[in-house]
Amino acid sequence: MTSAAQQPDEPRAPGAGRPRGPVDSSRVPRYAGPATFARLPRLDEVGTADVAVVGVPFDTGVSYRPGARFGGNAIREASRLLRPYNPAQDASPFALAQVADAGDIAANPFNIDEAVETIQAAADDLLDTGARLMTLGGDHTIALPLLRSVARKHGPVALLHFDAHLDTWDTYFGAEYTHGTPFRRAFEEGLLDTSALSHVGTRGPLYGKKDLDDDEKMGFGIVTSADVMRRGVDEVAQQLRDRIGDRPLYVSIDIDVLDPAHAPGTGTPEAGGLTSRELLEILRGLAGCRMVSADVVEVAPAYDHAEITSVAASHTAYELTTLMSRGIAGSRAG
Numbered sequence: 583m584t585s586a587a588q589q590p591d592e593p594r595a596p597g598a599g600r601p602r603g604p605v606d607s608s609r610v611p612r613y614a615g616p617a618t619f620a621r622l623p624r625l626d627e628v629g630t631a632d633v634a635v636v637g638v639p640f641d642t643g644v645s646y647r648p649g650a651r652f653g654g655n656a657i658r659e660a661s662r663l664l665r666p667y668n669p670a671q672d673a674s675p676f677a678l679a680q681v682a683d684a685g686d687i688a689a690n691p692f693n694i695d696e697a698v699e700t701i702q703a704a705a706d707d708l709l710d711t712g713a714r715l716m717t718l719g720g721d722h723t724i725a726l727p728l729l730r731s732v733a734r735k736h737g738p739v740a741l742l743h744f745d746a747h748l749d750t751w752d753t754y755f756g757a758e759y760t761h762g763t764p765f766r767r768a769f770e771e772g773l774l775d776t777s778a779l780s781h782v783g784t785r786g787p788l789y790g791k792k793d794l795d796d797d798e799k800m801g802f803g804i805v806t807s808a809d810v811m812r813r814g815v816d817e818v819a820q821q822l823r824d825r826i827g828d829r830p831l832y833v834s835i836d837i838d839v840l841d842p843a844h845a846p847g848t849g850t851p852e853a854g855g856l857t858s859r860e861l862l863e864i865l866r867g868l869a870g871c872r873m874v875s876a877d878v879v880e881v882a883p884a885y886d887h888a889e890i891t892s893v894a895a896s897h898t899a900y901e902l903t904t905l906m907s908r909g910i911a912g913s914r915a916g
């Protein structure tokens with residue numbers, strides 16, 4: 583049996599009342615009960631949310647190790663230890679806005695085209711309620727339908743892409759929808775504001791120099807993993823903020839942006855990555871940007887140890903959620 587502290591309150595009318603926060607971990611042990619993100623209420627318990635945390639258990643687009651279909655639930659499990667006040671941003675994200683767990687999108691694992699359509703339709707439905715999305719992947723293929731959905735609402739968006747990889751390749755085995763190609767498709771479809779596209783944490787071997795030439799022609803700027811080390815997180819965050827300005831911003835975080843020491847549980851690991859401390863600090867430096875939705879992808883728990891990767895991913899999603907909640911509270915205050 584669950585305790586009273588886990589029972590839903592009365593449903594919250596759209597836009598009304600105080601946000602319902604997480605289960606109180608001083609009353610109900612944090613390891614008890616179902617694992618929603620940060621022990622927040624389910625979306626159906628609160629009716630409507632300012633930020634909807636949604637899982638996309640889909641990994642049919644991978645080119646190497648499979649298993650990111652289990653990433654969302656691993657992040658939810660690891661997120662049991664998150665607490666309601668975020669000192670690094672001096673904010674209580676779940677009090678500033680209603681954040682709720684919208685469950686998983688049921689994407690067809692045997693048909694990528696159909697899965698991409700299903701993911702977009704589900705994202706459209708959530709965005710149409712007025713929510714911003716905090717998506718827990720899934721492999722990086724899912725960024726394409728998410729960007730389609732966000733661009734349908736906001737027009738072409740600024741993109742901040744944290745990843746070891748460019749993910750602007752053309753095709754694999756002739757396939758257009760894969761985890762290495764979402765941002766080329768998004769560029770071709772006009773979903774991106776090409777004056778504000780950045781990769782952060784890029785590193786590792788490529789197929790050829792042309793990969794970089796193509797990427798630059800699409801408008802991307804690159805802050806490599808070594809750049810972050812040499813220049814430091816504050817300068818990097820400042821440069822990113824300047825580039826983004828007040829454009830609607832989509833943030834896509836492939837957990838393999840972290841060094842394999844910080845994120846072993848992923849499908850295409852590359853040496854020489856960011857530390858989790860660097861990633862979290864750069865994200866905190868984005869306060870004030872108009873982040874309209876975000877994803878954390880490529881967590882593959884089968885290769886993880888001691889939840890290293892899913893803990894890092896849960897804190898990453900927590901910082902992103904805090905940024906969105908602060909933005910929502912700020913725009914409410916006028």
Ligand SMILES: N=C(N)NCCCC(=O)O
Nearest residue numbers: 645722747761762850880
């Ligand atoms: N999006 C991720 N994680 N990886 C893309 C790697 C593509 C490749 O195998 O070359």
Ligand SMILES: [Zn+2]
Nearest residue numbers: 746747836838
């Ligand atoms: Zn990657």
Ligand SMILES: [Zn+2]
Nearest residue numbers: 722745749836
């Ligand atoms: Zn990626």
